[in-house]
Amino acid sequence: MSNCIIKKSILKLVLSLILGSIQFTGYTQVAVVSAGGNILSSSGSISYTIGQIDYTSIPGSFISLYLGVQQVYDPYIISVDETTDISIWPNPVSTTLNIEVKSVKNLGMLYQLYTIDGKLLLSKQSSDNRTSINVMNYAQATYVLMVRYANKKTLKFKIIKN
Incomplete structure (x- = not known):
């Protein structure tokens, strides 16, 4: 037993x-x-x-x-069209990505570019409300751009690199 x-x-x-x-x-x-x-x-x-x-x-x-295969949904990644505070263009991008914070003046921003699996590629601060990112040397893929401005508000955007 x-x-x-x-x-x-x-x-x-x-x-x-x-x-x-x-x-x-x-x-x-x-x-x-x-x-x-x-x-x-x-x-x-x-x-x-x-x-x-x-x-x-x-x-x-x-x-x-x-x-089975499930679709991943991240409610924190928004499209560029869903916000009026930030303009990001062009998207899809091939050489230079432009970021402009419209609602807050002279507070600057922190922007970070990640691969879709979360690897940090770029992290920079800008004292201006408008900046550009050179993405020419990055591979064609989907990236996540995180922008923090007004020392508190953080938004994530899906960026497509052609």
């Missing part, structure tokens, strides 16, 4: 180690799909993927698991 309990305990330990090591392998979700996006309304939001071939739902009493 105790031999069976020991075997079950060892099996649980081995399975826990295997499943735990899978979590730290660093693989990310990869899928080729036709399209996808997010729909927002006053009653909630939904993310969708068109062309996804595999999806599983496991409902539970405390949590529900949705296995």
Whole structure:
């Protein structure tokens, strides 16, 4: 009887180690799909993927698991059109990205450019309300530009480098 309990305990330990090591392998979700996006309304939001071939739902009493490719939504990244305080142009950009803070005069700004996976590429302060960033030597990709101005307000923008 105790031999069976020991075997079950060892099996649980081995399975826990295997499943735990899978979590730290660093693989990310990869899928080729036709399209996808997010729909927002006053009653909630939904993310969708068109062309996804595999999806599983496991409902539970405390949590529900949705296995498959999920769309990441960051509510803190806004498009340039959603704010009137800052102008960023051109976007997409190929050589020079311009930033202008319109609402506050002579307080300057801190701007930081990140890769989409969070690596800091550039961090500079400007005492002016208008500045330019040379992006010519950066690879064609999507970047995140974080602008902090008036010593408190921080906004993030998705920047596309062509």
